Amino acid sequence: MSTIGEVAKLAGVSTTTVSRHLSGRQVREAAAVQASIEALDFRASHVARSLKSGVTRTIGLVIPDVSNPFFAAAAKGVESVSRQLDLNVFLSNTDESVERERSVLQGLIGRVDGVILVPAREESDNTVALRRAGVPIVLLDRRLRAVDDLDSVLVDSHGGAFMAAEHLLGLGHRRIGLISGPSETTPGRERYDGFVAALEAAGIDVDPALVQMGDFKVESGYQATLRLLGLPMPVTAIFSVNNLMTIGALRALHHVGVRVPDELSVIGFDDLELGELLSPPLSVIARPAVEQGVLAMRLLRNRIQGNWTEERQHIVLDTHLTARSSCAPPPNTRDRHAPANRVSAGAY
Amino acid sequence: MSTIGEVAKLAGVSTTTVSRHLSGRQVREAAAVQASIEALDFRASHVARSLKSGVTRTIGLVIPDVSNPFFAAAAKGVESVSRQLDLNVFLSNTDESVERERSVLQGLIGRVDGVILVPAREESDNTVALRRAGVPIVLLDRRLRAVDDLDSVLVDSHGGAFMAAEHLLGLGHRRIGLISGPSETTPGRERYDGFVAALEAAGIDVDPALVQMGDFKVESGYQATLRLLGLPMPVTAIFSVNNLMTIGALRALHHVGVRVPDELSVIGFDDLELGELLSPPLSVIARPAVEQGVLAMRLLRNRIQGNWTEERQHIVLDTHLTARSSCAPPPNTRDRHAPANRVSAGAY
DNA sequence: CGAGGGGGTGGTATCGATTTCAGTTATCGT
DNA sequence: ACGATAACTGAAATCGATACCACCCCCTCG
Numbered sequence: 001m002s003t004i005g006e007v008a009k010l011a012g013v014s015t016t017t018v019s020r021h022l023s024g025r026q027v028r029e030a031a032a033v034q035a036s037i038e039a040l041d042f043r044a045s046h047v048a049r050s051l052k053s054g055v056t057r058t059i060g061l062v063i064p065d066v067s068n069p070f071f072a073a074a075a076k077g078v079e080s081v082s083r084q085l086d087l088n089v090f091l092s093n094t095d096e097s098v099e100r101e102r103s104v105l106q107g108l109i110g111r112v113d114g115v116i117l118v119p120a121r122e123e124s125d126n127t128v129a130l131r132r133a134g135v136p137i138v139l140l141d142r143r144l145r146a147v148d149d150l151d152s153v154l155v156d157s158h159g160g161a162f163m164a165a166e167h168l169l170g171l172g173h174r175r176i177g178l179i180s181g182p183s184e185t186t187p188g189r190e191r192y193d194g195f196v197a198a199l200e201a202a203g204i205d206v207d208p209a210l211v212q213m214g215d216f217k218v219e220s221g222y223q224a225t226l227r228l229l230g231l232p233m234p235v236t237a238i239f240s241v242n243n244l245m246t247i248g249a250l251r252a253l254h255h256v257g258v259r260v261p262d263e264l265s266v267i268g269f270d271d272l273e274l275g276e277l278l279s280p281p282l283s284v285i286a287r288p289a290v291e292q293g294v295l296a297m298r299l300l301r302n303r304i305q306g307n308w309t310e311e312r313q314h315i316v317l318d319t320h321l322t323a324r325s326s327c328a329p330p331p332n333t334r335d336r337h338a339p340a341n342r343v344s345a346g347a348y
Numbered sequence: 349m350s351t352i353g354e355v356a357k358l359a360g361v362s363t364t365t366v367s368r369h370l371s372g373r374q375v376r377e378a379a380a381v382q383a384s385i386e387a388l389d390f391r392a393s394h395v396a397r398s399l400k401s402g403v404t405r406t407i408g409l410v411i412p413d414v415s416n417p418f419f420a421a422a423a424k425g426v427e428s429v430s431r432q433l434d435l436n437v438f439l440s441n442t443d444e445s446v447e448r449e450r451s452v453l454q455g456l457i458g459r460v461d462g463v464i465l466v467p468a469r470e471e472s473d474n475t476v477a478l479r480r481a482g483v484p485i486v487l488l489d490r491r492l493r494a495v496d497d498l499d500s501v502l503v504d505s506h507g508g509a510f511m512a513a514e515h516l517l518g519l520g521h522r523r524i525g526l527i528s529g530p531s532e533t534t535p536g537r538e539r540y541d542g543f544v545a546a547l548e549a550a551g552i553d554v555d556p557a558l559v560q561m562g563d564f565k566v567e568s569g570y571q572a573t574l575r576l577l578g579l580p581m582p583v584t585a586i587f588s589v590n591n592l593m594t595i596g597a598l599r600a601l602h603h604v605g606v607r608v609p610d611e612l613s614v615i616g617f618d619d620l621e622l623g624e625l626l627s628p629p630l631s632v633i634a635r636p637a638v639e640q641g642v643l644a645m646r647l648l649r650n651r652i653q654g655n656w657t658e659e660r661q662h663i664v665l666d667t668h669l670t671a672r673s674s675c676a677p678p679p680n681t682r683d684r685h686a687p688a689n690r691v692s693a694g695a696y
Numbered sequence: 697c698g699a700g701g702g703g704g705t706g707g708t709a710t711c712g713a714t715t716t717c718a719g720t721t722a723t724c725g726t
Numbered sequence: 727a728c729g730a731t732a733a734c735t736g737a738a739a740t741c742g743a744t745a746c747c748a749c750c751c752c753c754t755c756g
Contacts, residue, residue, distance in 0.1 A: 001458065001481055003742055014706040019744055028704065041480070046458050047398045048742035051711050056395065058438075066427070067420045076415050079441055088459065090406075091439040093427055110349065110394050111436065132389070133349055250625050272622065277598050279627025351712055362736040367714055376734065396712035399741050 002040040011036040058088040059300060060108040060115040063140075064096045064216070068244055070270050070289050071118070074140060077293025078116060085301055087113075094120050096182075096216060102126040109133050114300045116140050116293075121184040136303035140296045142186040151299040153292050153315045157187045157269075160285040160319035161194030161241065164267045167283070167321055168237045169202045172329045173265060177228040177235035178211045179221055179245050188216075191241040191269060210235055214245045221248025229256060236264060236330035243270035250278065261328035271322060281324035288317055350388040359384040406436040407648060408456040408463040411488075412444045412564070416592055418618050418637050419466070422488060425641025426464060433649055435461075442468050444530075444564060450474040457481050462648045464641075467492050469532045484651035488644045490534040499647040501640050501663045505535050505617075508633040508667035509542030509589065512615045515631070515669055516585045517550045520677045521613060525576040525583035526559045527569055527593050536564075539589040539617060558583055562593045569596025577604060584612060584678035591618035598626065609676035619670060629672035636665055 004022075008015045011032045021027045021034070022044060036042070050056045061078055063071040075091065082089050090112060094101040101120045106129060108115060114136040117127065122145040127137055139152035168176050178195050181188030196206050212227050214220035221240055225248065228235050240246040246268030250260075258264050260280055271286040272278075295315055302310065352370075356363045359380045369375040369382070370392060384390070398404045409426055411419045423439065430437050438460060442449040449468045454477060456463060462484040465475065470493040475485055487500035516524050526543050529536030544554050560575050562568035569588055573596065576583050588594040594616030598608075606612050608628055619634040620626075643663055650658065 004744095005742075015743075016706060016708095016745085017704090020704090023744085026703070041477075043457055045399075045742050047395060047404065048711090049744080050395045051393075051399050051713095051742080052744050054711080061439075065424070066414060067417065067424050069415070069417070069420075072415045072417075072420050075439070076413070076441065079414070079439065083440075086455075088438050088455070089440070090436050091409075091423070091427065092431075092437070093424065107434075107436065109391055129389075247621060247625075250622075254625055273595060274598070274620065274622045274626065277595075277602055277626055278622065279625070352714095353712075363713075364715080364736055365734085368734085371714085374733075393712050396741090397714080399712080399743095400714045402741080 001045070002042045004042070004044065007033065007036045007040055007042050010040065056111060056113050057086065058090060058112045059297075059304075060090045060092065060105075060112040060117075062092050062094060062101065062104055062108075062115060063118045064094050064120065066091065066093055068216075069273060070141075070243055073289035074293035074296070077290040077295075078297045079293075080290075081294050081297035081301070085297075094118075096120050098124045098126065105130055109135065114138070114304045116296045116300055118142050119144050119185075121182070122186055122189070123184050136300060138296045138300045138303070140292060149312055151296075151303065151313045151315075153296045153299065153317070154186065155287045155292065155317045155319055157190035157319075158194035158197070160269060160287065161191035161239070162198045163194075163319065163321050164239050164269065164285050165195045165198030166202075167267060167323065167327060168239065168265060169198065169204075171237075171265065171327055173237040174204060174330070175207070175210065175233065175235045175237075177225075177231075177238040179224040179228075179238060179240040179249055180211055180213050181216050181241050181245070182213070185216075187241065187269075195239060195241075214240075214242075214248075216242050216244055218244045218248040218251075221245025222252045223248070225249040225252035226256070229253075229258065237327065238264065238266050240266070240268045243268060243272055246270070246272070246282070246284075250282070260326050263331055265327040265330070267327055269319075275322075276324060278326070280326050283324045283327045284322050285319045286322045287319040292317060349393070350390045352390070352392065355381065355384045355388055355390050358388065404459060404461050405434065406438060406460045407645075407652075408438045408440065408453075408460040408465075410440050410442060410449065410452055410456075410463060411466045412442050412468065414439065414441055416564075417621060418489075418591055421637035422641035422644070425638040425643075426645045427641075428638075429642050429645035429649070433645075442466075444468050446472045446474065453478055457483065462486070462652045464488050464644045464648055466490050467533075469530070470534055470537070471532050484648060486644045486648045486651070488640060497660055499644075499651065499661045499663075501644045501647065501665070502534065503635045503640065503665045503667055505538035505667075506542035506545070508617060508635065509539040509587070510546045511542075511667065511669050512587050512617065512633050513543045513546030514550075515615060515671065515675060516587065516613060517546065517552075519585075519613065519675055521585040522552060522678075523555070523558065523581065523583045523585075525573075525579075525586040527572040527576075527586060527588040527597060528559055528561050529564050529589050529593070530561070533564075535589065535617075543587060543589075562588075562590075562596075564590050564592055566592045566596040566599075569593025570600045571596070573597040573600035574604070577601075577606065585675065586612065586614050588614070588616045591616060591620055594618070594620070594630070594632075598630070608674050611679055613675040613678070615675055617667075623670075624672060626674070628674050631672045631675045632670050633667045634670045635667045640665060 004015050004018050008018045013029050017027055066072055092104045098120045105126050116138050118140045119142050125144050125146045137150050139150050180192050183189050199206055212224035214224045240249045260266050267283045269285045271284045275282040352363050352366050356366045361377050365375055366381055414420055440452045446468045453474050464486050466488045467490050473492050473494045485498050487498050528540050531537050547554055560572035562572045588597045608614050615631045617633045619632045623630040
């Protein structure tokens with residue numbers, strides 16, 4: 001790799017002049033400089049430039065898991081904007097782990113101009129070191145409890161969950177199982193709250209036995225579903241608050257042989273690419289995933305460009321109900337007898 | 349952010365000593381230096397370090413599309429290894445575009461110690477600049493025609509496609525539609541070849557009308573399927589060579605109302621997270637996606653660590669048939685009449 | 697004709713860490 | 727007790743690009 005000095009020597013000018021030419025200013029020997037640049041196939045060193053300028057033209061994107069379709073979509077949104085801005089993106093998975101998140105965030109200091117973060121837990125603020133270092137941060141999809149002076153792009157999880165519950169209630173369901181996420185995450189908490197609010201609005205008490213906590217991963221949705229099926233008085237519907245757990249739930253129902261929606265209705269939060277093609281097509285609370293990423297990157301760009309004083313922005317996008325056919329009236333409205341308990345108490 | 353100089357001053361030693369302490373060497377005032385480091389919350393600047401050492405501790409991962417589950421899985425594999433090695437990962441999508449790939453690769457020069465690349469096209473070698481700059485490259489999932497001195501981690505696409513075709517032939521299918529990928533990509537070409545080889549081994553001529561070219565994206569699978577359904581003499585089975593196009597195919601069949609596998613059998617290359625839960629469960633050629641990423645990262649690490657002379661490695665992983673129930677004997681073995689042509693010629 | 701200004705120049709310090717080089721101390725064997 | 731060796735030390739050069747500074751040239755205007 002050739003340096004600016006070699007270019008300068010070849011063109012017979014100083015490095016200053018080459019640097020000026022590079023930054024687009026008028027230069028007497030522009031032609032000669034350009035020729036030398038091309039002859040040597042010169043490319044300015046990003047590293048040296050960063051050292052001098054303090055700008056890396058790189059951002060960090062810290063998410064729980066790329067293989068979750070929602071985060072993959074959001075990442076794509078982030079990436080599409082960052083490409084236009086000619087920014088590179090560091091991608092890191094935290095696997096929902098607070099420790100991993102801390103070490104990842106630590107490692108980003110001094111390497112990036114900003115960070116888009118999906119925090120693993122609302123309570124655990126791993127951003128202090130980053131913020132002390134003056135790195136702008138935008139929160140994506142999840143909040144941090146201790147912090148409200150960071151931009152964020154969330155969805156109306158409460159409203160979405162409310163809608164989901166309302167949908168099931170409207171069909172006549174009264175015993176609705178909830179596969180919930182960690183209550184220490186924003187979506188976990190808000191979706192739980194929205195669900196409960198809808199039930200209470202309908203005058204229904206929430207039975208704690210019907211709320212099964214998961215960790216946003218497939219396996220936990222599977223296990224939670226088995227627990228719900230094993231209840232002495234089974235549920236007639238299940239609302240799963242995230243896509244991966246919904247997949248787990250569907251798998252469990254499939255393996256146990258519960259027919260959807262005849263015996264049990266299912267609705268999930270977050271659409272699945274194949275949601276429409278499932279048997280039956282899955283009803284979901286959908287949301288603009290790519291757009292969330294796009295907006296987060298736009299907010300981050302504004303901060304990076306130095307609008308520090310500007311009011312913090314908290315964008316909340318709307319969800320919508322995509323009713324397909326995995327939800328139907330509960331079986332006991334057609335058939336007065338509750339279905340047999342398919343899973344024995346010892347099954348898990 | 350504090351610098352090594354401030355630490356040195358506080359500890360009453362030279363920057364040299366601090367630097368030595370940092371790199372783990374024995375130092376007289378180790379305790380004082382360490383105390384100063386902690387007091388100032390000092391972290392060595394990666395940028396300055398990179399400038400001096402020429403090492404960035406960063407790699408580039410250039411793939412067509414993160415929202416393709418295969419690439420997401422491979423990315424996760426890459427990321428898991430790179431985390432252990434304490435390397436950062438630049439993620440970039442090329443969207444299957446050669447131009448985008450070129451600009452992305454250009455932008456990586458001087459920023460990374462190595463690159464894992466899924467080339468957009470076999471013919472278009474965008475790696476020359478990178479290689480001239482001495483950046484190690486590992487090819488993932490796809491080859492480059494002009495280049496055989498790069499490590500690669502592929503799957504046995506030919507064998508997988510052969511298996512898929514064999515599976516359908518074994519069930520009695522003779523008119524099999526192929527939704528093929530761009531022939532200028534390794535998977536596109538090899539899967540086509542494997543498919544053709546199986547047909548020829550069975551003594552069947554390949555009817556060009558039954559081969560519909562797609563571009564690895566959902567929409568093209570959808571369109572290709574409509575074309576296959578619109579044929580004067582329709583196919584009894586479809587083999588789709590990639591997951592996204594398979595999704596498109598399934599959507600088309602769903603919209604048109606073709607029953608699988610009663611009227612038409614379907615098999616895809618690459619498993620889908622929900623493959624098992626589709627109606628019917630989808631038969632696929634599966635492969636170890638995460639492992640492909642893991643192996644690619646391991647190969648890259650070896651190159652980065654300077655084993656330049658070492659023989660180039662071309663790893664080819666095996667695929668396997670996951671037979672679920674989207675493939676069955678063709679309808680005409682049960683019912684002598686071919687099914688009615690569901691799509692009119694003008695439908696697309 | 698001389699002052700002023702626009703447009704351009706190159707030398708040099710700088711960003712923050714590493715590394716070479718030329719020492720300076722301790723430690724040890726004899 | 728003296729020379730040799732090992733164990734450390736700090737000043738200064740270095741990585742490659744940028745930015746400040748002083749300066750130069752030439753044109754224009756009063």
